[in-house]
Amino acid sequence: MVRVFAPASVGNVGPGFDVLGMAITGPGDTVEAEWTDTPGVRIVQITGDDGALPLDANKNTAGIAAREMLKVCGATKGVALRIHKGVPGTGLGSSAASAVAGAFAVNALLDQPLPKEAVLPACIEGERFVSGGVFLDNLAAALYGGVVTCHTGMRTAWRVGTIPGLQVVVVTPAARVLTRESRGALAERIPMHGFVHNMAAACAMVAAVARKDAITFGRAIDDQVVEPQRARLIKGFERVKAAAIGAGALGCSISGAGASVFAVCERPGQAERVGVAMATAFANADMGCTVTLAEMDGEGARVL
Amino acid sequence: MVRVFAPASVGNVGPGFDVLGMAITGPGDTVEAEWTDTPGVRIVQITGDDGALPLDANKNTAGIAAREMLKVCGATKGVALRIHKGVPGTGLGSSAASAVAGAFAVNALLDQPLPKEAVLPACIEGERFVSGGVFLDNLAAALYGGVVTCHTGMRTAWRVGTIPGLQVVVVTPAARVLTRESRGALAERIPMHGFVHNMAAACAMVAAVARKDAITFGRAIDDQVVEPQRARLIKGFERVKAAAIGAGALGCSISGAGASVFAVCERPGQAERVGVAMATAFANADMGCTVTLAEMDGEGARVL
Numbered sequence: 001m002v003r004v005f006a007p008a009s010v011g012n013v014g015p016g017f018d019v020l021g022m023a024i025t026g027p028g029d030t031v032e033a034e035w036t037d038t039p040g041v042r043i044v045q046i047t048g049d050d051g052a053l054p055l056d057a058n059k060n061t062a063g064i065a066a067r068e069m070l071k072v073c074g075a076t077k078g079v080a081l082r083i084h085k086g087v088p089g090t091g092l093g094s095s096a097a098s099a100v101a102g103a104f105a106v107n108a109l110l111d112q113p114l115p116k117e118a119v120l121p122a123c124i125e126g127e128r129f130v131s132g133g134v135f136l137d138n139l140a141a142a143l144y145g146g147v148v149t150c151h152t153g154m155r156t157a158w159r160v161g162t163i164p165g166l167q168v169v170v171v172t173p174a175a176r177v178l179t180r181e182s183r184g185a186l187a188e189r190i191p192m193h194g195f196v197h198n199m200a201a202a203c204a205m206v207a208a209v210a211r212k213d214a215i216t217f218g219r220a221i222d223d224q225v226v227e228p229q230r231a232r233l234i235k236g237f238e239r240v241k242a243a244a245i246g247a248g249a250l251g252c253s254i255s256g257a258g259a260s261v262f263a264v265c266e267r268p269g270q271a272e273r274v275g276v277a278m279a280t281a282f283a284n285a286d287m288g289c290t291v292t293l294a295e296m297d298g299e300g301a302r303v304l
Numbered sequence: 305m306v307r308v309f310a311p312a313s314v315g316n317v318g319p320g321f322d323v324l325g326m327a328i329t330g331p332g333d334t335v336e337a338e339w340t341d342t343p344g345v346r347i348v349q350i351t352g353d354d355g356a357l358p359l360d361a362n363k364n365t366a367g368i369a370a371r372e373m374l375k376v377c378g379a380t381k382g383v384a385l386r387i388h389k390g391v392p393g394t395g396l397g398s399s400a401a402s403a404v405a406g407a408f409a410v411n412a413l414l415d416q417p418l419p420k421e422a423v424l425p426a427c428i429e430g431e432r433f434v435s436g437g438v439f440l441d442n443l444a445a446a447l448y449g450g451v452v453t454c455h456t457g458m459r460t461a462w463r464v465g466t467i468p469g470l471q472v473v474v475v476t477p478a479a480r481v482l483t484r485e486s487r488g489a490l491a492e493r494i495p496m497h498g499f500v501h502n503m504a505a506a507c508a509m510v511a512a513v514a515r516k517d518a519i520t521f522g523r524a525i526d527d528q529v530v531e532p533q534r535a536r537l538i539k540g541f542e543r544v545k546a547a548a549i550g551a552g553a554l555g556c557s558i559s560g561a562g563a564s565v566f567a568v569c570e571r572p573g574q575a576e577r578v579g580v581a582m583a584t585a586f587a588n589a590d591m592g593c594t595v596t597l598a599e600m601d602g603e604g605a606r607v608l
Contacts, residue, residue: 019504149507151524152500158511158520189493195529196456199503200323203453203510207462210514216462220455225499 001034002108003304006100007297008086009093009141010168011256014221015201021093021141021148021157023297024168028142029097030304031062032082033105039078041066048085057081061095062102065126069106072122073114079106088290089172090179091260093138099126100142104301116143116301120157131179138256145300147209149202160209162298163217167271169249170292171240171278172260177233182257186229194225218250218264227253234258236285240278247277268293305338306412307608310404311601312390313397313445314472315560318525319505325397325445325452325461327601328472332446333401334608335366336386337409343382345370352389361385365399366406369430373410376426377418383410392594393476394483395564397442403430404446408605420447420605424461435483442560449604451513453506464513466602467521471575473553474596475544475582476564481537486561490533498529522554522568531557538562540589544582551581572597 007028013020036042041057057063062083070079081102087094103122107113123139136150140157150157201220208217231237234254240261244252248270249263261278265271275291282289311332317324340346345361361367366387374383385406391398407426411417427443440454444461454461505524512521535541538558544565548556552574553567567582569575579595586593 016503016507018500019507149504149511151504151508153504153526154508154523156508158508158515160511160514186496188496190496190499192490192492192494195494195499195502196322198499199320199506200453200455200457202503202507203320203323204455204458204460204462206507206510207453207464207514210464210511211462219458222457 001032002105003030003032004101004105004108004301005030005304006097006104006142006301007145008097009138010170010262011093011137012226013147013205014251014253015198015223016205017198017226018135018137018152019150020202020205021137021150023141023145023300024170024294025297026292026294027087027092029086029101030084031101031105033066033079033109035109036078036080039076041070041078042080043083044080045082046085053085061126061130062098064129065099065102065122066106068122068125069103069119072118073106073110079109081105089260090176091255091258092170092172093142093256095130096127096138096142099123100139100301102126104143108303119143141300143301145298146296149206160206161212162296163209163212163214166214166217166296167265167268168294168296169244169263169265169271169275169278170255170260170294171275171282171289172292173234173282173287173289175235175259175287177258179257182230182233185233186226190225197224214266215250221251221253221264223253230254230258234261236282236287237261239285240281243277243281244274247274249274305336306409307334307336308405308409308412308605309334309608310401310408310446310605311449312401313442314474314566315397315441316530317451317509318555318557319502319527320509321502321530322439322441322456323454324506324509325441325454327445327449327604328474328598329601330596330598331391331396333390333405334388335405335409337370337383337413339413340382340384343380345374345382346384347387348384349386350389357389365430365434366402368433369403369406369426370410372426372429373407373423376422377410377414383413385409393564394480395559395562396474396476397446397560399434400431400442400446403427404443404605406430408447412607423447445604447605449602450600453510464510465516466600467513467516467518470518470521470600471569471572472598472600473548473567473569473575473579473582474559474564474598475579475586475593476596477538477586477591477593479539479563479591481562483561486534486537489537490530494529501528518570519554525555525557525568527557534558534562538565540586540591541565543589544585547581547585548578551578553578
């Protein structure tokens with residue numbers, strides 16, 4: 001029997017729509033797996049989901065990813081999974097954490113586990129079931145840890161690194177935003193200047209992670225393409241963002257497709273103040289929320 | 305008296321329109337400078353330009369950059385410049401090399417030269433005179449060396465690093481493309497999928513430089529936004545690109561606004577074959593050209 005963990009993550013990380021991802025410490029999904037003589041995947045138990053997720057392995061993100069991983073390694077046996085959901089709300093890569101934990105658990109059962117790169121394709125299949133497409137940012141973050149940069153056309157993602165000590169504040173409102181709906185809100189054409197701005201910001205963030213430069217990383221979090229189109233889907237977003245910046249955050253944007261909002265700060269004390277300011281702003285918009293104070297998770301999927 | 309050199313460079317580097325720049329070994333501009341008692345900038349001589357550039361320092365890129373640098377350091381004396389142009393054709397950051405060499409020469413005359421970051425604003429003013437805007441990619445490459453990533457809004461650029469041994473083939477056709485004209489050819493709105501593709505590719509390239517991964521860097525050179533709009537301005541471009549890839553180049557695109565075309569390869573022997581194939585393709589389109597075999601220039605502007 002193995003027990004593995006895959007962390008929650010921030011998709012897009014501001015300007016890097018469908019390109020950048022960042023794993024965070026704290027919340028995540030845990031999957032226990034053991035070999036069974038019956039081929040295929042059986043989900044024995046799911047906890048932490050309030051009964052929302054299907055036990056049918058062919059309709060469950062973790063189950064599908066586990067099934068694909070069994071194919072990848074040519075297993076003749078089957079697996080039994082126990083899933084504990086630990087990613088709150090929407091916008092923190094909940095389905096990605098499940099897919100990664102499911103595939104990684106099967107990999108961890110092997111006598112000679114494959115490298116993480118060989119696990120990614122199975123994770124993609126699991127995520128595709130819920131999101132309807134190939135979106136690598138949360139998957140690669142949950143699998144590799146740290147900040148990742150993804151290239152859908154190449155079906156590849158690269159771990160760039162981490163910025164130790166960087167504070168990540170995540171505020172998750174009670175309201176849900178569905179990824180499909182949030183993607184449907186996007187225009188098919190965007191202004192040229194927005195393209196150049198976001199690409200410059202995303203590249204600056206990648207270079208900043210390589211240099212471990214927290215200030216540049218945070219200040220470059222400025223999305224002029226997608227955030228303006230999605231902000232209206234999150235009640236109170238503009239006030240929450242203003243509150244974060246006003247309380248000293250380096251940058252603030254929507255986490256993934258929302259509804260979670262994230263901000264980054266240099267110091268822990270500052271992060272606490274930013275979290276309070278953001279929660280207060282959501283409360284002023286009659287929106288309850290939970291606050292998570294985190295750092296970058298540098299490890300990604302691991303055996304517990 | 306000081307003598308300084310600023311290298312030629314590839315702007316955009318494929319997908320990274322107005323964001324990525326790469327300095328190359330070989331061609332570049334040389335500027336000799338000495339203090340004069342008369343304030344201001346006097347251009348004594350320009351060679352290598354076939355008489356095309358103005359000796360009036362207020363109408364010359366290097367002269368304007370030198371003048372701005374005199375302001376930055378609060379000089380009461382003036383400078384006399386001798387400029388040798390060594391960047392062939394268009395698309396290799398010729399004006400950027402001049403601006404950087406002009407400003408850097410003044411800086412090098414100081415008893416305590418300023419760091420390169422403090423020289424960038426003067427370079428921007430010199431480049432602005434010819435291009436009409438703030439374009440950092442060639443400037444920062446010529447100043448810092450290696451691969452740079454630029455953020456116009458932040459007025460900042462960062463040196464990411466170099467990939468030692470990476471081969472850069474540059475083919476410069478006799479035809480000229482003016483940057484203003486080439487920018488005028490661009491649409492104001494672009495497809496969302498092109499934005500995501502190019503941003504993913506540019507971020508992958510930044511991450512690849514940080515890891516010194518030549519193969520990913522080269523394969524990510526794939527511009528789906530700007531190149532398709534500009535290709536028609538360079539006679540024979542599609543055939544030249546196909547020839548480069550066919551001869552083993554990892555990637556190929558327009559250098560800056562053109563008319564130069566660049567390709568990258570892993571090994572020197574391969575670069576020679578790619579250069580021949582590209583030149584042959586230009587010749588088949590009745591276009592004469594010069595071929596430059598280079599590597600990344602890791603140093604940027606320097607005192608000779």
